[in-house]
Each structure stands twice: as structure tokens, then as C-alpha cells.
Amino acid sequence: MVPRCSSATGFAILSEMFSAAVLDHFRNPRNAGELPDATATVEVSNPVCGDILKLSARIVGGRITEARFLCRGCTTSIASASILTEKLRGRTPAEARAITAESISESLERLPPETLHGAQLATDAVNALLQKLPSEIR
Numbered sequence: 001m002v003p004r005c006s007s008a009t010g011f012a013i014l015s016e017m018f019s020a021a022v023l024d025h026f027r028n029p030r031n032a033g034e035l036p037d038a039t040a041t042v043e044v045s046n047p048v049c050g051d052i053l054k055l056s057a058r059i060v061g062g063r064i065t066e067a068r069f070l071c072r073g074c075t076t077s078i079a080s081a082s083i084l085t086e087k088l089r090g091r092t093p094a095e096a097r098a099i100t101a102e103s104i105s106e107s108l109e110r111l112p113p114e115t116l117h118g119a120q121l122a123t124d125a126v127n128a129l130l131q132k133l134p135s136e137i138r
Contacts, residue, residue, distance in 0.1 A: 019109035022079045029078055031085035035068040039137070042128040046121050051077040055125040057088060059137055064088045064096060069125075076111055076118030083107045084122040093130050093138050099123060 018026075035041070035056035043054045051073030058066040067085040071078050087099055087107065101119035105111040111119055130138060 017112060018075060018079075018115075019111075021083075021107070021109040022076060022111065025079035025082040025108065026075045029069075029071075029082040031066075031068045031082065032070065033068050034070070035066060038066075038068075039134075040129050040132040042125060042132055044121060044124045044128050046073075046077075046117055046124075049074065049117060051118070051121055053077065053081050053121050053125045055081070055084070055122075055129050057129055059093070059133070062092055062137070064091050064093070073121070074115070074118060076108075076115040077121050078118075079108055080104050080111075080118040080122040081125070084126060088126065093133060096126055097130060099126055 035058060037058065038056035039059040041054065041056040043052065045052045052071065053073065054070040056068050057064050067088040069081040069085055071081045083104055084099065087104070088096055101116060101123045104119040104122055105116060
């Protein structure tokens with residue numbers, strides 16, 4: 001018989017693996033949900049792990065005024081999508097291009113190397129989103 005983990009045990013294991021920032025964004029994701037009247041919406045996936053991220057943004061006056069996400073994935077994919085939406089707000093598309101997997105990892109107090117794919121999925125989403133913007137906004 002295989003012993004089962006209680007939710008308390010599961011959270012204890014997560015606490016050993018991830019920073020407080022990762023766990024906070026995972027447990028309390030910011031800007032999760034649909035974004036009606038988005039300027040652009042994209043969906044990207046990681047075919048290796050199966051994580052899927054849908055990212056939407058509204059741009060007004062040349063700046064990203066709102067960003068939201070839906071994610072089906074691991075702890076770091078959800079946390080990375082959450083921090084990404086915070087990083088996008090108030091930026092121009094040109095400034096958003098500077099967001100990297102490394103900068104997302106740093107904002108989450110350093111992701112473990114084996115989970116950096118979550119931050120990469122977030123940067124794939126922002127790059128796809130920027131490509132989808134009308135040319136006059138890019």
C-alpha cells in the first residue's frame with residue numbers, strides 16, 4: 001500500500017521546493033480570468049509537460065493597461081503567469097519585449113532550474129501576444 005499525502009504534507013513539500021513568492025502567486029494568482037474586449041489574446045503550450053497558458057492584454061494609449069491569464073499547468077507555470085501579468089501592466093509593447101524567463105525567475109525569488117519551463121512558457125506567451133498586436137501598436 002502506498003502512503004497518501006495529506007494536503008498539509010503536500011504544502012510542506014512545496015514549501016521546501018519553492019520560494020515564498022512562487023507559493024504566494026500559485027496560491028493567490030493575480031489577474032486570473034478572461035479579459036473581455038482584449039486587444040489581443042494568445043494561447044501557448046509546452047508540448048513536453050502539457051502546460052497551457054492563455055494570455056490576454058488590453059492596450060490603451062500605447063500601454064498595456066490590463067493583462068489576464070488562464071493556465072492549466074504546474075506550480076511554476078501558474079506563478080509565472082501571475083507575475084507576468086503584474087510585470088506587463090503599464091508597459092509599452094517595446095518594454096514588454098524585455099521580459100525574459102530569467103527576469104520572471106528573479107521576480108519569483110529564483111525558480112529551481114528544473115521548473116524554469118514555467119517562466120519560459122510565460123515569455124513564449126508574451127512574445128506571441130506581441131506578435132499578434134496590430135502593427136501600429138507594436
